[in-house]
Amino acid sequence: MVTVPTACPFCSCGCGFYLLAREGQLVGVAPSETHPVSEGRLCARGWSAHEAALWGDRLRHPLLQRNGKQESVSWDEALDHVTARLKELMNAGKPVGVLGSSRATNEENYLAGRLARAGLQTNNVDFSYYPICRPLLEGIAEVCGKHAPSIRLHDIASSQVILLTEGNLAETHPRAASSVLKAVEKGAHLITVGYRKTQMARLASLHLQATPGNEGEVINGILAAVLDLGLQDRTSVPIGYDALRRDLETVNRTEEVRQAAEWIARAERAAFLIAPSCGQGDQSRKDAAAFAKLAAITGHLDKPGSGLLPLLARSNVRGACDMGVVPDRLPGYDPLDDARSRERVQDLWGKKLPPAPGLSAESLLQSVSGLIVVADDPPSVVPMGQRAMAAMERIEFLVVLDAFLTPTARIAHALLPIASLAETEGTVTNMEGRVQRLRVATNPPGEARTGWQVLAELCGRFTASYRSASDVLREIGQAAPGYAGVEQRLTEDGWGGALLKDFDRAKLVVQPTRTTGLAALTSVERPYLLARDAAFDWGHDPLVSFSPTLRRDYQSERKLFPNGFVEIGKADADALKLSGGRQAKLTSVHGEAMVPVLVRTDLKPGLLVVPYTFRDRVSNVLGSNGVTAVKVERP
Amino acid sequence: MAFAIEKRAVTKWLEKLLEAGEVVAPVRTPCGDVLFSTVRSAEQVVWDFPNPLHPPKEFVLPQTDPIVKIRRNGQHHEVEAVHDGTRRFLFNARSCDARGIAFLTRMHEMEPADASYLRRSGNLTVINLACVTPCPLGFCICTDSGPFLSDSYDAQLTDLGKSYLVEVGSAKGEAAVAEAPSLFRKATEDEVSRRKNLEVAARNHFGEETCHFASAMRRISTGRVPDALWEKMGDWCLECGGCNLVCPTCYCFSVKDLDRDGTWIRCRLRDSCQYAAFTLEASGHNPRAQRKDRMKRRFFHKVSAQYYTRDGAVGCVGCGRCIKVCLGTTDMPAVVAAIRKGKWHE
Amino acid sequence: MNDVFLPDIAWLADVCDETPDTRTFRLRFRDSKKGEDFHFLPGQFLELSVFGYGEAPFCIASSPTRPEALETTVRRTGQLTNALHKLGEGDEVGVRGPFGNGFNVEAAYGKDLLFVAGGIGLPPLRSLIWNVLDERSRFGKVTILYGARTPTDLVYKQELNEWRKRSDMETHVTVDAAQPGWSGTVGVVPLLFKKVIVHPESTLAYVCGPPIMIRIAIQDLLALGFREEAIISTLERMMQCGIGKCNHCAIGHRYVCRDGPVFNYGQIRELVE
Numbered sequence A: 001m002v003t004v005p006t007a008c009p010f011c012s013c014g015c016g017f018y019l020l021a022r023e024g025q026l027v028g029v030a031p032s033e034t035h036p037v038s039e040g041r042l043c044a045r046g047w048s049a050h051e052a053a054l055w056g057d058r059l060r061h062p063l064l065q066r067n068g069k070q071e072s073v074s075w076d077e078a079l080d081h082v083t084a085r086l087k088e089l090m091n092a093g094k095p096v097g098v099l100g101s102s103r104a105t106n107e108e109n110y111l112a113g114r115l116a117r118a119g120l121q122t123n124n125v126d127f128s129y130y131p132i133c134r135p136l137l138e139g140i141a142e143v144c145g146k147h148a149p150s151i152r153l154h155d156i157a158s159s160q161v162i163l164l165t166e167g168n169l170a171e172t173h174p175r176a177a178s179s180v181l182k183a184v185e186k187g188a189h190l191i192t193v194g195y196r197k198t199q200m201a202r203l204a205s206l207h208l209q210a211t212p213g214n215e216g217e218v219i220n221g222i223l224a225a226v227l228d229l230g231l232q233d234r235t236s237v238p239i240g241y242d243a244l245r246r247d248l249e250t251v252n253r254t255e256e257v258r259q260a261a262e263w264i265a266r267a268e269r270a271a272f273l274i275a276p277s278c279g280q281g282d283q284s285r286k287d288a289a290a291f292a293k294l295a296a297i298t299g300h301l302d303k304p305g306s307g308l309l310p311l312l313a314r315s316n317v318r319g320a321c322d323m324g325v326v327p328d329r330l331p332g333y334d335p336l337d338d339a340r341s342r343e344r345v346q347d348l349w350g351k352k353l354p355p356a357p358g359l360s361a362e363s364l365l366q367s368v369s370g371l372i373v374v375a376d377d378p379p380s381v382v383p384m385g386q387r388a389m390a391a392m393e394r395i396e397f398l399v400v401l402d403a404f405l406t407p408t409a410r411i412a413h414a415l416l417p418i419a420s421l422a423e424t425e426g427t428v429t430n431m432e433g434r435v436q437r438l439r440v441a442t443n444p445p446g447e448a449r450t451g452w453q454v455l456a457e458l459c460g461r462f463t464a465s466y467r468s469a470s471d472v473l474r475e476i477g478q479a480a481p482g483y484a485g486v487e488q489r490l491t492e493d494g495w496g497g498a499l500l501k502d503f504d505r506a507k508l509v510v511q512p513t514r515t516t517g518l519a520a521l522t523s524v525e526r527p528y529l530l531a532r533d534a535a536f537d538w539g540h541d542p543l544v545s546f547s548p549t550l551r552r553d554y555q556s557e558r559k560l561f562p563n564g565f566v567e568i569g570k571a572d573a574d575a576l577k578l579s580g581g582r583q584a585k586l587t588s589v590h591g592e593a594m595v596p597v598l599v600r601t602d603l604k605p606g607l608l609v610v611p612y613t614f615r616d617r618v619s620n621v622l623g624s625n626g627v628t629a630v631k632v633e634r635p
Numbered sequence B: 001m002a003f004a005i006e007k008r009a010v011t012k013w014l015e016k017l018l019e020a021g022e023v024v025a026p027v028r029t030p031c032g033d034v035l036f037s038t039v040r041s042a043e044q045v046v047w048d049f050p051n052p053l054h055p056p057k058e059f060v061l062p063q064t065d066p067i068v069k070i071r072r073n074g075q076h077h078e079v080e081a082v083h084d085g086t087r088r089f090l091f092n093a094r095s096c097d098a099r100g101i102a103f104l105t106r107m108h109e110m111e112p113a114d115a116s117y118l119r120r121s122g123n124l125t126v127i128n129l130a131c132v133t134p135c136p137l138g139f140c141i142c143t144d145s146g147p148f149l150s151d152s153y154d155a156q157l158t159d160l161g162k163s164y165l166v167e168v169g170s171a172k173g174e175a176a177v178a179e180a181p182s183l184f185r186k187a188t189e190d191e192v193s194r195r196k197n198l199e200v201a202a203r204n205h206f207g208e209e210t211c212h213f214a215s216a217m218r219r220i221s222t223g224r225v226p227d228a229l230w231e232k233m234g235d236w237c238l239e240c241g242g243c244n245l246v247c248p249t250c251y252c253f254s255v256k257d258l259d260r261d262g263t264w265i266r267c268r269l270r271d272s273c274q275y276a277a278f279t280l281e282a283s284g285h286n287p288r289a290q291r292k293d294r295m296k297r298r299f300f301h302k303v304s305a306q307y308y309t310r311d312g313a314v315g316c317v318g319c320g321r322c323i324k325v326c327l328g329t330t331d332m333p334a335v336v337a338a339i340r341k342g343k344w345h346e
Numbered sequence C: 001m002n003d004v005f006l007p008d009i010a011w012l013a014d015v016c017d018e019t020p021d022t023r024t025f026r027l028r029f030r031d032s033k034k035g036e037d038f039h040f041l042p043g044q045f046l047e048l049s050v051f052g053y054g055e056a057p058f059c060i061a062s063s064p065t066r067p068e069a070l071e072t073t074v075r076r077t078g079q080l081t082n083a084l085h086k087l088g089e090g091d092e093v094g095v096r097g098p099f100g101n102g103f104n105v106e107a108a109y110g111k112d113l114l115f116v117a118g119g120i121g122l123p124p125l126r127s128l129i130w131n132v133l134d135e136r137s138r139f140g141k142v143t144i145l146y147g148a149r150t151p152t153d154l155v156y157k158q159e160l161n162e163w164r165k166r167s168d169m170e171t172h173v174t175v176d177a178a179q180p181g182w183s184g185t186v187g188v189v190p191l192l193f194k195k196v197i198v199h200p201e202s203t204l205a206y207v208c209g210p211p212i213m214i215r216i217a218i219q220d221l222l223a224l225g226f227r228e229e230a231i232i233s234t235l236e237r238m239m240q241c242g243i244g245k246c247n248h249c250a251i252g253h254r255y256v257c258r259d260g261p262v263f264n265y266g267q268i269r270e271l272v273e
Helices: A051-055 A075-091 A106-117 A130-144 A174-185 A198-201 A214-227 A242-247 A254-267 A284-299 A317-322 A341-351 A361-367 A386-393 A451-463 A469-479 A552-560 A572-574 A612-622 B005-019 B095-109 B115-122 B171-178 B189-205 B213-221 B225-236 B242-246 B292-303 B305-311 B321-325 B333-341 C032-037 C080-084 C118-134 C157-165 C189-195 C210-222 C265-270
Strands: A003-008 A017-023 A025-031 A062-067 A069-072 A095-099 A124-128 A161-165 A187-194 A204-210 A270-274 A307-310 A370-374 A398-404 A414-415 A428-430 A433-440 A529-533 A565-569 A584-585 A590-599 A606-611 A627-633 B001-004 B022-027 B033-037 B064-073 B076-081 B086-094 B124-129 B155-159 B163-168 B185-186 B253-260 B261-268 C010-017 C022-029 C045-050 C052-059 C070-075 C092-099 C114-119 C142-148 C168-174 C203-208 C231-234 C262-264
Touching: A003 A433, A025 B064, A051 B253, A051 C080, A062 A075, A062 A451, A075 A095, A075 A370, A075 A398, A075 A451, A095 A106, A095 A254, A095 A361, A095 A428, A106 A317, A106 A341, A106 A370, A106 A428, A106 B261, A124 A361, A130 A284, A130 A307, A130 A317, A130 A361, A130 C262, A161 A254, A161 A284, A174 A198, A174 A270, A187 A198, A187 A214, A198 C045, A204 A254, A204 B333, A214 A242, A214 A254, A254 B163, A270 A284, A284 A307, A317 B001, A341 B305, A361 A386, A386 C118, A398 A451, A414 C052, A451 A469, A529 A612, A565 A572, A565 A584, A565 C210, A572 A590, A572 A627, A584 A612, A590 A612, A612 A627, A612 B115, A612 C080, B005 B022, B005 B086, B005 B163, B033 B242, B064 B253, B076 B213, B076 C010, B076 C092, B086 B095, B095 B115, B095 B305, B095 C070, B115 B124, B115 C142, B124 B171, B155 B171, B163 B171, B163 B189, B171 C157, B213 B305, B213 B333, B225 B292, B225 B333, B242 B321, B292 B305, B292 B333, B321 B333, C022 C080, C022 C092, C032 C118, C045 C080, C052 C070, C052 C080, C052 C118, C070 C080, C070 C114, C114 C118, C114 C189, C114 C210, C118 C142, C118 C210, C142 C189, C157 C168, C168 C189, C189 C210, C203 C210, C210 C231, C231 C265, C262 C265
Parallel strands: A095 A124, A095 A370, A161 A187, A161 A270, A187 A204, A270 A307, A370 A398, A398 A414, A529 A606, A565 A590, B022 B086, B086 B124, B124 B155, C114 C142, C114 C203, C142 C168, C203 C231
Antiparallel strands: A003 A017, A017 A025, A062 A069, A062 A414, A428 A433, A529 A627, A565 A606, A584 A590, A584 A627, B001 B163, B001 B185, B022 B033, B064 B076, B064 B261, B155 B163, B253 B261, C010 C022, C010 C092, C022 C070, C045 C052, C045 C092, C231 C262
């Protein structure tokens, strides 16, 4: 029996375990007590981490689409064809783009980014999950310069106060929820902010009800209360607080919010866990910034035992950001328009970088003639849902690299089979900012190659080549300053794992921003809010959908609700005379939709929630927003 | 019949066992964990170690367990049972795990007997390393599964300083000793009496009973645990299934066919009654849709009088793994205490 | 010591559509000796393998008095049953079983028998009904109350007509919603109780169908004076192994695949979830 230590491919907690294999085949998972994150524990997904690679529909041979079918070809032929077609498109001046992935390794993402910018001379580079977490990360970056300083999941268990925006932590990040439970067991005050009474909310000392997309109202209230009470930590953030105070004048301060402020400000150790909001754009960015400001002025930003953690959905969201597979940022997550960063990357790659930011994922899908998709299925991840599939079907030349037969893989003009995360070498960066190694437990099936190798081959035909994954990681250390020396720090054996220390206190900025609430959304005509739940749709992720143990609930839900559903609170359902399973007609300024309802006891009146996986059913109504005012009728 | 073997001779014994079959023993990984794994050399075996979190049941009930091979032949199909008849030695198991395997064997011997499991267990020689120093979280004394055993082992080793006492408990144990007979001698009276004293000292280590099964069993068996208590405890569980996956006496599984290029391998997959989908029916109906009902189920299966009567033992060997592996705070001792006291976290 | 997971190979000797989504499959073992040695009780079930899709439990819908006509009636609901429906005569499936406790046929000797079934609940009872009809003199009055959502959804349409014509039994059929051409009763199954005279002291009632129908029917039977032990049903649960080892179907310490699926109402009430 072979036991191979590796990092978990699912969420951004970054647990570690041993993959067990016998005779070249994955068999199961064994926990690790020495792993700094998992400490002997795993969640349901982690315990079944071996299943997708073993049971999934695997891609085995390079395929090119010919005569309406995907035909098996040799690697050379496939790579030659991909190179030739991309060059053709470039020479014809047609736009091309590259989508990296939050379930790809740092090496894969870095090479994808280099291929795009230095090879294909385009900044049309993004990853499918970024639209969801962009406001959160940009809001934090506004305050912290880039990422918030690392806080360890382990340390959250010793927090005295935890402020959590609840999207359902027990479901999205069980390992983080574990720390929260242990802290509460020891007497910590848990403050949850959200629109649903979830498991964490039930255990909270204080649950602050917030309208979806408008969590900022609550956070700004806490900020204001901290200032009212004069509890800000002036040594942490030595600014004049008057401007900030004026900015928050009109913000609502309730008793509860004042209590939260006291607890947070007086605590020695406080943790701030923020989930991406369902809202998008400016408002959400400002809300995330408010969170970071709160952590900063209460002295909890960069202090042992305290800190701020963005709850990113997938294993390598942070890594994808750091590798710069983002239209307006470079490796290191540095802004494209930052002269020093541009110079650094240009020198390293020996190529001048295109100056203007590229298209973001959803625009990219709709505009390019040529697209490379690395290890992802955009329609199941991006907010625009199935419209992304329609857009991709119009792309002249679609190249897909993946281990699994996803819907996107099915329509590829060129399909390049790569290894799954159980079969590859590379690194991923979790939401703590911890870089960890993945190790090879079994060989990929058929002719599939490791992802970094395939991308290195393509890079070699456009820009530069690499001999090993370590070579790539070493170069990453030069391209992204935070990653300097990481390759050496990750020891060959052992967990290693390097916590990035890339927070620069000098870059801390706490400024007032025009805060506007979302109160204006609803009206007499459209008195309800329809919100798109921001929680990641694991049911459509191949790591879950191909796992016999993990997919059961999702499969059943899709079978029982082939037309999807929208969740509505009992009081509203009764008032509208809607019972479970009945269709409701939703009308907004954007359009209307008919969709079945599911009645919930944990939703307050005035609010309807559509699970992320069913967002296509209400795409006419939601428009491009995550929250919309609607009229609800029984047809 | 008790033998003794000098410590420096054990390596040779292990080498002989390695020639005779597969040897599974605790090994230290480069990351510092101790895991049960197949060893290639005697030097890999560790002797001073905390009981690995991953239980050795993996070697009689693998997490992915192929049981039937189905081959397609045009319109016809040929089926054959997958046989694992490898002779294995489980070396340096602890008393709790030896009991655990004995329990699993009883479960799979129950009508109708499961040949797939019994082939493995029948060819497995369990060599128990008695716990002279009980582990910090264990409560084997409450389940009569340690720190020393009087049965359920093929051979039991006790560390006597310069030598090991070797108690043989079965024909398989005899055969294991017979792989290297010259290394063993008859144990002296003094050695036997030292072993007895070590057991007494180990038992005293526990102090008072740490996990009060009796009163919990009474309440669970008569349905006198309030629903509200299960509901409260349910909020402290994160449904990871770890408790079932590492428990030496848990064996729930699902069955699925793995497609391997024209051949299907029907496999058992380790499952957990704590997962919502465990009782999910094709119609969508789920009799245990609520977590409190799933928790109630787990403890009924482990601790009820009804199962105790059927199985001859409580469904727990006091190994303490569920304490370490629980993502939440709902391990066996915590829940048993809550049932006894009638309250949780108050 | 048996390889309890090893299926026997059987082929589909006949495939017959009952409704647009329900089919009856007649099975014949490839090894005829196995076929001869296959003895079962009405109410028992099989684990059927659809090769490439997996295995699932299905009740035996035919009587042990007709061993050459081993049948199961399956509704198309998911991947496996969809795949099964795509198979035709001559195609192979895997069979394990028979499993479960079955109906106690001897306990019914000399008794009046009342069968109350809804929709896809008729197949498990059919195994007992034909057993009774094939040994008619051993039993008292035989009454069948059966209904489905619409006339199209009725299973065993031909047999229902045969039963209606027989003088040694009483058969009443109803539908929730009529369709053109339907001249029979319209209404839910429990309403059929009004059409018959039952003597609870000497009758055994067998109830099978959708959960709501079972609940109402049992209530009505209790109101009519039936003892709990005289009301018999079959329970459905998620099952995998069929032999009491995987633990999916456990209710308390009872296993639906071994202690059931046939239970009387008194036993059902004792089951501790």
